[in-house]
Amino acid sequence: MKVDKIEFGIVSSEMIKNISAAKITKTELYDHEGYPIEGGLMDPRLGVIDPGVRCRTCGGTVGECHGHFGYLELTRPIIHVHYSKIIFALLKIFCRKCSRILVEEKNMEAVKSKRLGFKEIVTLSKKKCPHCNTEVKKLKFIKPYTFVEGADTLNAVQVRERFEKILIEDLKIVGLSTRPEWLILTLLPIPPVTVRPSITLETGERSEDDLTHKLVDIVRINDRLKENIDLGAPDFIIEDLWELLQYHISTYFDNELSGVPPARHRSGRILKTLSQRLKTKEGRFRGNLAGKRVNFSARTVISPDPMIQIDDVGVPETIAKELTIPARVNEKNMEELKKTVLNGSDIWPGANYVIRPDGRRKKISELNKEEISNEIVPGYIVERHLKNDDIVLFNRQPSLHRMSLMGHRVKVMPFKTFRLNLSTTTPYNADFDGDEMNLHVPQTEEARVEIENLTMVPKNIRSPRFSGPIIGAIRDHITGIYVLTKGERKFSRKEFTQLVRSVDKDVELPDKESLTGKEIFSLFLPKDLSMEFKSNSGELVVIERGKLVKGVIDKASVGSETGKLLDKVEKFYGSEFAKKFIYNVTRLAIAVLTTAGFSVSISDQDLTDKARRDIKEIIEKIRKEVDDTNEQFEKGELKVLVGRTPKESLDHTVKTILRNGLNETQKVLEKEIKDNFTLDMVKSGARGSLVNIVQTAAMVGQEMVMGERIEKGYYQRTFPHFKPGTISLEATGFVSRGFKDGITPFEFFFDAINSRESLMDKSLKTRHSGYMERRLVGALQDLKVEYDGTVRDSANRIVQFLPGDDGMDPSKVQRGGINVGEIANRLFKS
Amino acid sequence: MKEIDITKNELVPKHTILNDSEKEELMNRYKIALRQLPRIKMNDSVVESLGGKIGDVVKIVRKSPVVGESVYYRVVIRG
Incomplete structure (x- = not known):
């Protein structure tokens, strides 16, 4: 059967009754013997949660029966909190007396053809009903579920009466395809017990689900309301009980309504009701449907091991004994698998389960391991421990790359961390300051083959991002x-x-x-x-x-x-x-x-006397130049640059002077610092840069915040120690000393300002780009390259006729395409 | 004001409307229906100047720094 249309609507009372297996009338859950009461909230007709019991409605056992709805007849109608906004909009559009739409005939065409929203219809509505001339009263909506018309509060019965009279033609104009009176509840569907299972504690005590607790409250108040009405109690008591029922049903739907105190458990814990189950990252949608927990995976801290291959992963023995691979027994591997079974689940390499040809799973224990080992014949499946050279997937979050998830070979090792070759840290962006990584064990031959051929570390040496090797030597490798x-x-x-x-x-x-x-x-x-x-x-x-x-x-x-x-x-x-x-x-x-041997020392950055003199000269020269510029500026003689204010021109000139000064210092250092270990690291590109050496040995230079010299802080100055309006170098964040010589308190503060800015920038930037990535992935995730070479979306619409406009895999080609000539030359030579 | 022929501008890639047989050949090549093609609005300036009608397929040849020329097909939709 082909589904060609799905329509969403609201369930009517009749529908609730039709799908129900039981009518709930009683407030108690169990009788004195502990059996569920028929007509109570744990009615046996609502499904089964205890193993061994069969469902009274469908006859299924725990796995087979998904449960059945029941219903509760509400003594008075109740407004569904999540529909209160729509109810309010409808009240505004329809006449309070004749329930006709408040739009004049001449405006009707506009409403019909343009499919206007509620808001636009309200603006078109008249002050008087065009059909019966009744004056429209001012309506107010008090969140979350109260409506006030003029001076009177509208109750659910009145609202429902109005909605019942609304004509289908008028509803069509508004664009509503369900009856509006269904927005107000007269029957409450009671979810099956499988949705709110009760747990039996070790003490034999039963502990009910939050939803059941809430439903008990609802049934109880509903009963009391009915009794009071039957007894002819005074109106205000009935009103109060009705309001209470409205509160309970509202919090049953959503326990985080603003302006409504959340319903609490006896212990004071806030109850988790229907909305809370669905919403947020841990809710049903994001937590259980869009993402799931997975089996055959492990996670632990990573640590380095330079002795293992780059596509190896060291797996702790404790983890190897927990993760298994199903191995089908045949003549060739029978002896070996029998041995693993004999080892049991505690000795590595052993096995945890066997699956007999009839599909029965059997746990291997100390008692039965000999027996099971003897009965093994081809056709059995042994769930054996992870062994050396098994193929697994290894991953570090955030998975920003395809190289964030690669195939590795297992090396079982002692201790408790995953071991990783240092060259492989680059694609994962991992370090060993406490990083954790995940490991997944493929369970089928197909999965293993796919990993081996597509995702193994060697196949990912060349990154598709820049067509070059992403795995290679780092740090000490380069120095060495x-x-x-x-x-x-x-x-x-x-x-x-x-x-x-x-x-x-x-x-x-x-x-x-x-x-x-x-x-x-x-x-x-x-x-x-x-x-x-x-x-x-x-x-x-x-x-x-x-x-x-x-x-x-x-x-x-x-x-x-x-x-x-x-x-x-x-x-x-x-x-x-x-x-x-x-x-x-x-x-x-x-x-x-x-x-x-290789060791670095602070003395690597010692300066020669000549270097010191040269640097001092440079700093003095900078000072003088800047002072001159400042003087010119104060006199108003400074040449104003095109498109800049005088102040901006000053800043620009000073910045240029400082930059040139720093460059000169760097040149002096390059000439004067002798060959040493620190320089070896810089020159080889292993770690550090000349700028770092200049900052430690000679001077830190100008501290910048948001690309400008530091100016803010106190009124017209950076610190209270300066005169207001000072623009001298010292007062605007210039650090003329190196870290090794030590910097003054002012300079230290300027450096701290700058450091804080870069720290904040870094953390804000990662957050921002992470969210951008998430949105991009959301937009592109179901695009796929089809076998005809086109890129298509989930509806099979073409997005690109050739992937990337050239149809080439960037992880397989030279940057800028394929050099056919060179390949041809090579082939002819050989 | 002077009429400007935008198709002459070097930044406007070459658009041509496919004839019926070319259109059919394209549909067969990718085994697709019209609605599976990328779209272009009828009020797109180039489509207007070509006089494209709803349901026409426009072939767009773009110059690209990566591959020289890349070919794209778009179906004209209401707009």
């Missing part, structure tokens, strides 16, 4: 390989054997007494690789037939996100080779650092 390849340092046979063998035991060592660092590095290069490129510091690097001839290896060649050498290796020798290459380079770098 830089130290090794810099200059012509010789390593004795003993030294280089030690280095190379600690990385790879198969590499052929040349028969030489000593090797240079460049030669050692070259051992790991493909023998037919030749290329030329610029290093991080701009020098030429030459590789000829697998030999590093000239230049150093640094961030520009093997670094993650930048490595030109990595890029070429991945492209020409494939991702598996690239994986080994990255591993070898990083291991070699670490071996170099551990044997040769």
Whole structure:
């Protein structure tokens, strides 16, 4: 059957009665023996929640019967809180006497053709009913469910009476397809018990669901109202009870209504009623339908392990014993699986369950493990523990990338953290300051194959974002390989054997007494690789037939996100080779650092006397220039720049002077600071920049807030210690000392202002871009590339005729397309 | 005021209206109905100057820095 239309409307009282399995009349839930009372809120006809019992309505057991609605006859009609806005709008549009629409015949066409909203119709409505000439009284809506007409309060009965008289033709004009009187409740549907199951505590006590509690209140008040009416109680008592019933039913729908005290549990806890179940991130929609909890997954803290492969993940044994893979028994694996079963669930590698060919699941325990192991024949499924080299998915949130979820190989390890190779932190954007990551175990062959072929770490070395390698050497890896390849340092046979063998035991060592660092590095290069490129510091690097001839290896060649050498290796020798290459380079770098030693010190940034003199000169020069400019400005002689106010011109000039001064300082430092470890890190691109060195050794420079020199704080000055109107360098956030020499209290404050601004900016920016991303994903999530190469949406409408206008996968091509000529040359040569 | 032929502007990509056989060929190529094509409003300046009617398919050839030329088809809708 094809569904061609779905219409949403409001259930009528009759419909409620028709779908109901029971009429609720009694306030008690259970009789003195503890059985549910028929006609009570736990009526057995409303479904089953206890195992072993069959449903009185449909005969199903716990899993089969979804439950059945019941109904409660309300003594007096009640306004549904969530409909009160619509009810108010309808009251305004229709006449209070004849219930006809308050729009004149001549305006009717406009209403009909333009499909006007309620608001527009109200503005078209007349002061007097065009049909019966009754004066329209002023209506007021007091949230959440009271309507006042003139001086009188309208009760639900009156509203319902008016709505019953409304003609279908008039409703059509308004665009309403259901009867408006159904907006006011006369019957209350009682949800099945499966929606509000009661829990039996260990003490044997029953604990009811919040909804049941609320419903009990409703039934009780409803009963009292009825008794009082039957007894002919005075009007004000009936009015009060009616109001109370309205309160209970309103909070039953929504317990967070503004202006209404929330209904509470006896303990004082606020009840979770219908709206609260659906709303918010943890509600039914966002928490249970749009996102679900998953099985066969694990989460724990991550820590580094430079000794494992880049596509490995270290899994704690405790986790490996909890996560299982269903393995189908056949002749070839039978013996092995029998052994795992014999190990049981406590010894790794064991198994937790077996599934017999008839589909029955059996837990493996200490008592029955021998028995189960003996009965295993082909056709059984053993849910065995996670083993080494099993394939799993590994993920770190926020998943902003496709590289945030990659396939890894399991390495079962002691202790309690996931272990991760350091090169793999870049795509996940992970560090080890307490980050946690998730692991998912695929349960079918298809899933495993898909992971292996699409998402394994080596296949994701090249990022689709910039068509280059995203996985590569970082930090110490870069420093290490830089130290090794810099200059012509010789390593004795003993030294280089030690280095190379600690990385790879198969590499052929040349028969030489000593090797240079460049030669050692070259051992790991493909023998037919030749290329030329610029290093991080701009020098030429030459590789000829697998030999590093000239230049150093640094961030520009093997670094993650930048490595030109990595890029070429991945492209020409494939991702598996690239994986080994990255591993070898990083291991070699670490071996170099551990044997040769590498330590930084504050004294790395000590300045020579000449440097000190030069910097002092520069600062004095800056001071003088700025003072002159300030003087000119105060006299009004400063040249005003086009499109700027005099003040802006001053700021611009001063900023230029300061910037040039800082550049000069940097040049002095570049010349004067000797070769040292700190500089090695900067030059190789491993960490830090020249700016950092300038700020520590020489001067911090101008502190900026929102791109301007600091001016605000006190009246016309930054601190009370300055004269109002001061524009001198010291008073506007210029720090003329370096961190190492120490800065003055004023300077310290300026620096703190700047630091706080960058901190705030960073956190605000991540929040903002996170939300942008969420909206973008929402808009694009069901776009899909079809087999005919078009991009289509969920309704199969074409969005793009070629993905990205070129139909190319950016993670598979060279930036700027494919160089066909080069490929052809290569093919013909070989 | 002088009439300006906007199709002559270098920033306006080349629009052409497909004839019936071309239209059919396109529909067959992607195995789609008209409503599955991207849309362009009838009051779009270029469509107006071409005299496109509702249901016509406009072929748009755009110059792109990435691929040189990219071809797009849009169906004319009311607007």
